[in-house]
Amino acid sequence: MFRPKLLFTSLAAFALGACSPQDQQAQTSAALAQQVILPTYSRWVEADRQLAQSALAFCSGKVDLAQARADFYAAQKAWAELQPLMVGPLAEGNQAWRVQFWPDKKNLVARQVEQLVKSQPQIDASALEKSSVVVQGLTAYEYILFDSQIDLADSATKLRYCPLLEAIGERQQHLAEDILARWNNKDGMLEQLSKFPNPRYADAHEAIAELLRVQVTAIDTLKKKLGTPLGRLSKGIPQPLQAEAWRSEASLSNIAAGLASAEALWSGVDNHGIRGLLGAEQKELATRIDAAYAEARQKLAAIKPPLSELLASEAGRQQVGDFYDSLNRVHRLQESDLAKALGVQLGFNANDGD
Structure with a gap:
């Protein structure tokens, strides 16, 4: 080449x-990994931790819908920032689909969320992990919080969707924490981009x-x-x-x-x-x-x-x-x-x- x-x-x-071109490229790779990429992954983890807490707080009545939506926006922004930096474990095994399902050309998110809350009304994060990627991530979370056909001010409606909302929050937190841990592990991406x-x-x-x-x-x-x-x-x-x-x-x-x-x-x-x-x-x-x-x-x-x-x-x-x-x-x-x-x-x- x-x-x-x-x-x-x-x-x-x-x-x-x-230094030589090869050394210079090594220093640049290490600098980007340590100063740009890893901090972005860390912000993503923190945003998803907050999202998981937000789902629990919203469903227990401790925060209102406006705050729940604000926490979602923060998680979605952290995910958007991460996409140009998606190297390593997040880019493998269709992990990104578990965070966000897009494009949704056939409105699968709405259809599959509705099917899931009907078939598994008390779903939790471990069961959600075995479900379709369509319902595991931010797009499904967005559907619940923002779709015009879902009135979360109605207590019965909120009760219907909250188990899935909480499961998605927990699922996203665990997924993000796992990816970050694999970055920081010995022989993980941080080390592989640095040595x-x-x-x-x-x-x-x-x-x-x-x-x-x-x-x-x-x-x-x-x-x-x-x-x-x-x-x-x-x-x-x-x-x-x-x-x-x-x-x-x-x-x-x-x-x-x-x-x-x-x-x-x-x-x-x-x-x-x-x-x-x-x-x-x-x-x-x-x-x-x-x-x-x-x-x-x-x-x-x-x-x-x-x-x-x-x-x-x-x-x-x-x-x-x-x-x-x-x-x-x-x-x-x-x-x-x-x-x-x-x-x-x-x-x-x-x-x-x-």
């Missing part, structure tokens, strides 16, 4: 100890390549999450009910969280991100990617949610479409130019064939 010689400015050379060679990566270049693949795939997924409801993937026909988190109207805020997390992998802390691997002769590419991220952030910040209202007007669709195009520029620059500059073969995209 072709690996270009990386040249560095005196500042970067000083910061990274004037080379290891059973997962023959060298640091392989680790950087996987981080870039995950980031590029995540940005492509953000495009899909926007493009599907916008109609870019359905012959120009908007499909607002195919948006992620349409019931909670958090589609755009989730995309903002994911975009910020992808940019964190690019920038790193103190320039110890993927950007720092570009040499002086690649400064122009780094500047173009910086500008693409900035443009996407600015266009998203100018959009006033909810997405469903924007999709209902020509002006709103145009504004969302402009943001989609800016997101596409971020994706293409990293998928093509950046990958080439770093000598990375991206290969199969997890979204291919969707």
Whole structure:
């Protein structure tokens, strides 16, 4: 595999100890794992612990629906931030489906939740683990808290859904804690992204390549999450009910969280991100990617949610479409130019064939 010689400015050379490209990639991988990725996983665990406590508190009448929804928003945001950083155990064994089921093209979440509360009215977390992934995660939790057909102010309705709500909260907490523990274990992902060679990566270049693949795939997924409801993937026909988190109207805020997390992998802390691997002769590419991220952030910040209202007007669709195009520029620059500059073969995209 072709690996270009990386040249560095005196500042970067000083910061990274004037080491070889391979050493530099090892330091970058370790820095990203310790300073960007692991803290995001830790925030996800804390948000899910709070979600589990929130479900219990709501169902026992200690907090109201507004607080339960706020805790859900926090858990959903933590999950959105994690998706551009999904390497290791969370990316294996369909674990991500257990956190969030999307896209839900056939309204499976509503149908399967209703079937489950009818067939197993007192379900708990251990039984839920054996159930369909469709009902185990945040999308099912969102359905219970936000669907217009569910009146949680009615005590009988609340009593009907609360066992499942509590089971999902506990299930998500246990899943997140297990993933974080596997990250921190001996020979876990933190160590594998920090010391080379290891059973997962023959060298640091392989680790950087996987981080870039995950980031590029995540940005492509953000495009899909926007493009599907916008109609870019359905012959120009908007499909607002195919948006992620349409019931909670958090589609755009989730995309903002994911975009910020992808940019964190690019920038790193103190320039110890993927950007720092570009040499002086690649400064122009780094500047173009910086500008693409900035443009996407600015266009998203100018959009006033909810997405469903924007999709209902020509002006709103145009504004969302402009943001989609800016997101596409971020994706293409990293998928093509950046990958080439770093000598990375991206290969199969997890979204291919969707």
